[in-house]
Amino acid sequence: MEPSSSNTGFFQELPELANQFYDDISVQRVMNLLIPADLRREVEPEIAQLADDVLAPHIFDLITDAERNLPYLRGGGRNAFGRPTSELVTGEGWRGLQAFGIERGIVAYNYTADHVEYGAHARVLQMLRCHLWEPSGASTTCPGAMTDGATRLLQRHLAMGAKTPAGSETEMSEAQRKVLQSAYDKLTSRDPSQAWTSGQWMTERPGGSDVSQTETVATYVGNHGKGAADVDADGLTLGPWSIDGFKWFSSATDAGMTILLARTQPGKGLSAFFAPMRRRRPDAAPVTQVTTGSRSKQNTELNGVRIQRLKDKSGTRPVPTAELELKGMRAWMIGQEGNGIREIATVLAITRVHCSIACLGLAGRALGVAKAYSLKRTISGAAGGKSRLLLYRSPLHMQTLADLTIDYHGLMLLTFYTAHIMGLDERQMPSSTKGIRSSRSDGDLVHPPAAAVGPLLRALSSLHKAYVCKQSVPLLHSVCMEALGGVGYLMNTESEALNMARLFRDGTVNAIWEGTTDVLSTDLVRTLTHKKAGKASLDALEWLVKTSVVGDTVASSLLMPAWAALRTRIETTSTNILLADARAILFSAAEILIGGLLSADAHSDGSTAVAAMSQRYLLKMGFLGRDSDAAKAAASASVETRLATNTAIVYGPNGPNVQQAAKL
CATH class of the missing domain: 1.20.140.10 (Butyryl-CoA Dehydrogenase, subunit A, domain 3)
Structure with missing residues (x-):
């Protein structure tokens, strides 16, 4: 009999994860049930490769870094002399995992031209890829979800805007169309240096899911609101609405844009708005920036947003969830006034x-x-026996x-x-029937x-x-x-x-x-x-x-x-x-x-x-x-x-x- 020590004796051998695209029986059966055989054969190599890549050692290193180096406000949100800065800092692990998801088109897959021919099947295939990426993404899929929702909303309105007769109540101006198209292109980009994620600001202090008590107010000021910059960080026209209020939970605080709800006038209900997170900085404005990567933000500021504090959560800790004060945030209305609940749906x-x-x-x-x-x-x-068996x-x-x-x-x-x-x-009505044909008849x-x-x-x-x-x-x-x-x-x-x-x-x-x-x-x-x-x-x-x-x-x-x-x-x-x-x-x-x-x-x-x-x-x-x-x-x-x-x-x-x- 030999006693064990810290370095001798029994050590359990580490289990090693298999490629979950093949190992997870449910993934295989979902594909077999919902995706036609010819399309399965076409997409299998790419999805299987993704399932391998999300288990790579450097991905797990990024997860560990994202969990250890949590987002924070530099200086507690102020500079050395007390001026508000709202400078959010995110870690290398978080940024690296976001970049991986963007490059692999975790959101863009459902929208890019390469997959339009998959028709309705593109959504299931996108979600299968999300399923495989989720446990390795360290919650970057949280802003990814909101990005997906915002992308679909903009896609709908850009398509409707192209068909709306001139002079109608819902006609989209050329300036707004250009702004929304630019945002859509960024949301569906696979270039991390150009891509945007999106926030989704609904929750306020009076109620979580109950948005009927929303206290955020939007005021129409035209395209030259007092004290606000005229263009966003890309030089595009800022929206004619100025928004003031307080959002109690804001995940994706490092996003490039947001979709939010606000009131416009009594009795009108809630309206939905699009707003870029950054705008050109006027000479007299305080220097505020978000540190998200290599791109310089020195000539821009947050678009009427002040980060009050970050939330300390039990899980999804790498996600920069914040309380935000909005003052003069310039935005574009999405859809008709008072129709915000339907839009956010x-x-x-x-x-x-x-x-x-x-x-x-x-x-x-x-x-x-x-x-x-x-x-x-x-x-x-067996009971009382000395034999061993695997679990x-x-x-x-x-x-x-x-x-x-x-x-x-x-x-x-x-x-x-x-x-x-x-x-x-x-x-x-898919643009192509590829991947749509099957032996089943309509109605199954x-x-x-x-x-x-x-x-x-x-x-x-x-x-x-x-x-x-x-x-x-x-x-x-x-x-x-x-x-x-x-x-x-x-x-x-x-x-x-x-x-x-x-x-x-x-x-x-x-x-x-x-x-x-x-x-x-x-x-x-x-x-x-x-x-x-x-x-x-x-x-x-x-x-x-x-x-x-x-x-x-x-x-x-x-x-x-x-x-x-x-x-x-x-x-x-x-x-x-x-x-x-x-x-x-x-x-x-x-x-x-x-x-x-x-x-x-x-x-x-x-x-x-x-x-x-x-x-x-x-x-x-x-x-x-x-x-x-x-x-x-x-x-x-x-x-x-x-x-x-x-x-x-x-x-x-x-x-x-x-x-x-x-x-x-």
Whole structure:
């Protein structure tokens, strides 16, 4: 017997992450379900390369740097003699990760000409790339989400502006068109020295998601507002509105622009505005700048913005989230006056999908670590025996990982199906049919009737975000923490790839950002009970449930009655009671939809592993009774059969690559 020491004795071999494009079974199945085969073959090499690159050692070094060197206000926001400067400093890690995301087109992918021919599929492919990048991005995907939303908003208005008749109320001036086009080009650029990210300023002190109490005011001053510069940092005309107010949460404080809400006059409601973050500095103005990289900012200043302080958060710590005072911020109105809620809804629909993708990207990475760890870690064999076996051969551990994988896969299907519907809504008339053709006829799960797309998206937007982000929190804890034991609770910055605690901390915010679970549940009930549009959304959801269980008599016999009962409850119960029970209604609807999507996935190729996932989900959620024949058969299966099924669920039909694991 030899005692161990700090440098001798047993040392656990580090697990090594596999390329998640291939290793994550859910990623593969989402692609197979939603993307035509010819397009999959075309894009696979590029996406697989991205999945390799996000695991490179220098990426993890940038993550560690971003977490250690957090953003700060130089001098606490003042210079040596007390003058306000609002000089934000971000670290090398943050800037390096942002540059990587920009160069790889994490946002631009959905908008650039190279991918227009992918039509509606471009949105799902973009989100798959975001999913792979998310856990390595150190929350640069947060401003990326807002950038995506702002890009879509500007894209819509530039397209509408080109078709608006001269002299109409919504006619866009040539100056504004030029400004918005310049901003759009920067948002979709892949050159980090030129690209912009965007902020999204809604939250104020009177209420988080409740923007009805907004205290920010916009005043029309023309193009020569008193005390304001006339042009932005690029020499383009500043907007004719001057905005004053206070924004309580502003992520992406280092952005190049923002979309924000403000009041214009009593009784008019809220309006949406575009504003660049910087403008040319008048001679008498104080020197204020943002240090974001190599570009000089000496001749510019913040556009009527003062950074009061940065928020100290439990997670997403590298993101420069700030409190901002606006005084004379020059801006352009987006859309019609008083129509700001409708305009910002375009942004929210996209950022909500990004929230779910963020949670699932983190959970997918954590699950990848847990799977890799199971190929390295040994435990005691038979009770009382001296033999050792790898964790992936433990029936109990594989049962646990399989249960987590089923939950994860269901959430993946709901989120990416929502992204698919969003892509259809954005591009129902693609410029090219490449990648759109398939053997399926119109009206199947992947090709819903055109009239159902909009109503379906309105319902799924709130539903998927609330359910996925809420359910991801315990999933992240179980995978991030428990699967590795005490090591999973450590920060592990010395081995950043194993920093599961960071994944957990960063994931929990998404159940709050862009609407808490209660707020989004309320939104869903109001959508489904709307006097004019409610029936269309209910019909669209019913179409989805019915279509997803085609060919599966068991799932159909369970899920269709469950949906019918839920719909009857929604249509016959007073709105006040429904609002009080909104969370339960949203969860019930989400679980019915996930059950249907799992059924559709299983029947898409006859996978026995996914069929087992579908059955176990129906049993877990109470759709399938414990006394059913299927449940009894599953319960009486031998340990060997259970282990084989669970291994196929977690590692895929070919099982784990044990030979590779032995070499690592």
